[in-house]
Amino acid sequence: MIKVNNVVKTFEGFRALDGLTMTAEKGSIYGLVGPNGAGKSTILRHIIGVYRPDSGSVLVDGQPVYENPAVKAKIATIPDELYYFASASTRDMMRFYRGMYPQFDAKRYEALKDAFPEVDEKQPIRRLSKGMQKQSAFWLALCCQPEVLVLDEPVDGLDPVMRRQVWSLLMGDVAQRGTTVLVSSHNLRELEDVCDHVGILSHGKVLLERSLTDLQDNVVKLQVAFQDGQLPQLPQDMNVLHTTQVGRVFTLIVRGSPADIKTRMAVYSPILMEALPLSLEEIFIYEMGGEDYGVRDIVL
Numbered sequence: 001m002i003k004v005n006n007v008v009k010t011f012e013g014f015r016a017l018d019g020l021t022m023t024a025e026k027g028s029i030y031g032l033v034g035p036n037g038a039g040k041s042t043i044l045r046h047i048i049g050v051y052r053p054d055s056g057s058v059l060v061d062g063q064p065v066y067e068n069p070a071v072k073a074k075i076a077t078i079p080d081e082l083y084y085f086a087s088a089s090t091r092d093m094m095r096f097y098r099g100m101y102p103q104f105d106a107k108r109y110e111a112l113k114d115a116f117p118e119v120d121e122k123q124p125i126r127r128l129s130k131g132m133q134k135q136s137a138f139w140l141a142l143c144c145q146p147e148v149l150v151l152d153e154p155v156d157g158l159d160p161v162m163r164r165q166v167w168s169l170l171m172g173d174v175a176q177r178g179t180t181v182l183v184s185s186h187n188l189r190e191l192e193d194v195c196d197h198v199g200i201l202s203h204g205k206v207l208l209e210r211s212l213t214d215l216q217d218n219v220v221k222l223q224v225a226f227q228d229g230q231l232p233q234l235p236q237d238m239n240v241l242h243t244t245q246v247g248r249v250f251t252l253i254v255r256g257s258p259a260d261i262k263t264r265m266a267v268y269s270p271i272l273m274e275a276l277p278l279s280l281e282e283i284f285i286y287e288m289g290g291e292d293y294g295v296r297d298i299v300l
């Protein structure tokens with residue numbers, strides 16, 4: 001479990017993190033989204049123990065991470081910019097990680113060769129293509145068998161087949177070992193498929209943190225039409241976030257449970273009424289629209 005409480009981090013007077021609070025439960029896949037410069041990489045670097053917070057706390061399994069080797073041995077990461085020793089191959093790094101991670105599974109390393117057949121384990125990693133380097137990083141991270149896996153834009157550079165494969169391997173670990181995965185990404189479509197919780201970051205704070213199910217149960221896209229072609233006057237407490245009209249059909253984005261909204265709308269005897277689910281992208285646009293311009297940047 002990852003618990004970040006009210007973390008502030010300042011770089012030369014600039015508050016990159018401004019009282020950031022978030023919780024990722026054990027065995028969850030938590031997606032961190034936010035516009036460029038929101039602070040995603042900075043909080044991830046705190047969680048892997050590279051940065052010390054100016055104030056606030058970063059706990060993994062209840063323990064502070066910074067300068068705590070016992071906790072760091074439970075955490076593996078794939079950063080946005082991979083760093084390896086000069087000329088180290090995947091096999092060399094495997095030997096290195098085997099000494100660092102008590103749970104390292106050398107048998108799994110051999111077994112996963114088939115999953116990454118294009119990666120030449122003896123080639124220096126720096127000479128591999130960008131996508132191959134990512135594959136090598138996943139191969140090694142999966143063998144470390146960490147309790148917490150921190151991924152910064154992890155599938156950038158991977159082709160669609162390989163993306164699917166690494167997510168499927170990761171989800172297997174989450175299901176079988178209860179691994180906690182924290183993943184930052186700009187790709188909401190991809191996160192929608194894999195995450196169970198999402199946090200939106202903006203200006204160094206988490207604006208919203210929810211389970212995907214809660215998000216999806218809390219807003220609905222309703223298409224309605226009425227006999228007279230007009231939209232009736234709806235009560236104020238029916239929280240309509242957005243309305244568009246094409247011909248006689250109105251599309252309303254309404255906050256609230258889909259079942260409740262349909263029941264309330266039925267009172268006006270629509271001649272057509274259909275409730276459609278919103279994608280994660282749409283939910284963020286409508287839930288956050290107006291509150292923070294930055295949130296629009298990540299989804300458009």
Ligand SMILES: Nc1ncnc2c1ncn2[C@@H]1O[C@H](COP(=O)(O)OP(=O)(O)OP(=O)(O)O)[C@@H](O)[C@H]1O
Pocket residue numbers: 011012014016034035036037038039040041042043
């Ligand atoms: N070492 C540093 N020194 C000075 N400023 C920094 C440093 N690291 C981050 N920042 C600043 O902190 C803010 C947050 O940066 P961060 O890299 O965490 O954003 P991000 O959400 O990961 O962005 P992106 O989506 O572009 O990767 C930015 O304004 C950045 O310029």
